[in-house]
Amino acid sequence: MKASDAVLTPIHKEGHRFIAVFFAVSLLLFYFIAPTLGWVGLLVTAWCIYFFRDPKRVVPAAKGVLVSPADGTVSAVVEVDPPAELGMGDEPLMRISIFLSVFNVHVNRVPAAGKITGLAYVHGKFLSAADENAGEENERQLVRMTTEDGHDVAFAQVAGLVARRILCDLKEGDEVARGDRFGLIRFGSRTDIYLPKELAATVDVGQTMIGGETIIARSV
Secondary structure, three states: OOHHHOOOOOEOHHHHHHHHHHHHHHHHHHHHHOHHHHHHHHHHHHHHHHHOEOOOOOOOOOOOEEEOOOOEEEEEEEEEOOOHHHOOOOOOEEEEEEEEOOOOOOEEEOOOOEEEEEEEEEOOEOOOOOOOOHHHHEOEEEEEEEEOOOOEEEEEEEEOOOOOEEEEOOOOOOEEOOOOEEEEEEOOEEEEEEEOOOEEEOOOOOOEEOOOOOEEEEEO
């Protein structure tokens, strides 16, 4: 492949200032403190660039499917009560939890086309995102939507042990397309999706997800 054919992965805008700060600190360490620390700083800068990567995705065009809202590994597929803050009633929903390590892409994507019908930000703890109680106790951004097929779905950005910042660009009333970027969590986290009985999970625990590409559920 020619060098001119190489395609650089875009960097999410949220990462620009972090990369600049890490790079500047690395240069200061390298020239004024100790070269060894400077090299360590450059390694951290390289990791920061990698963390904030925002690759393009090929979104499935099939009817009646939802895609994963995040990259990562499925850590749980369980029936739970829906988030009370979204007013979705008390009938249990299937929740799929996706754990994101600090090496996964952290840009989140909308699972289906439709309309955003509710949002709620919940302040909470910073338990490990792998903890089964993180979805109910940790800091999180909750989103409710009605899909183009009329399904009432919710998804959540959940902070983790290291994650201290949740970014969500959605607003109530927004019309969205399947696979649209909608936010980011830094650094290390979890994303949950809540499915009504009309939708069946198509993934299992341990499966690797590609946000915006992997089909996570479909109409039954």
